[in-house]
Amino acid sequence: xxxxxxxxxxxxxxxxxxxxxxxxVGDAYVEISPxxxxxxxxxxxxxxxxxxxxRRQRWREGDEALRREFERYLAEQGSGAAGATGPAPS
Numbered sequence: 001x002x003x004x005x006x007x008x009x010x011x012x013x014x015x016x017x018x019x020x021x022x023x024x025v026g027d028a029y030v031e032i033s034p035x036x037x038x039x040x041x042x043x044x045x046x047x048x049x050x051x052x053x054x055r056r057q058r059w060r061e062g063d064e065a066l067r068r069e070f071e072r073y074l075a076e077q078g079s080g081a082a083g084a085t086g087p088a089p090s
């Protein structure tokens with residue numbers, strides 16, 4: 001998870017909710033203002049919101065190419081072999 005710098009200068013920082021035994025029960029983002037004492041530390045590694053959107057778009061594009069490649073692989077396996085799940089029963 002990333003610390004995200006919002007256009008208004010605030011940060012969105014990841015935070016985990018932990019139960020009394022120490023188990024993580026959920027993750028969320030909390031908004032941090034420049035007045036927060038943790039702001040300077042978190043801002044040092046913050047990524048602009050637009051960059052996060054660009055990264056997600058590149059991941060989606062890469063995922064689509066990988067999906068098409070996998071579908072071609074499955075089609076090839078099914079065309080001359082017993083199938084993608086294993087050998088044909090005897």
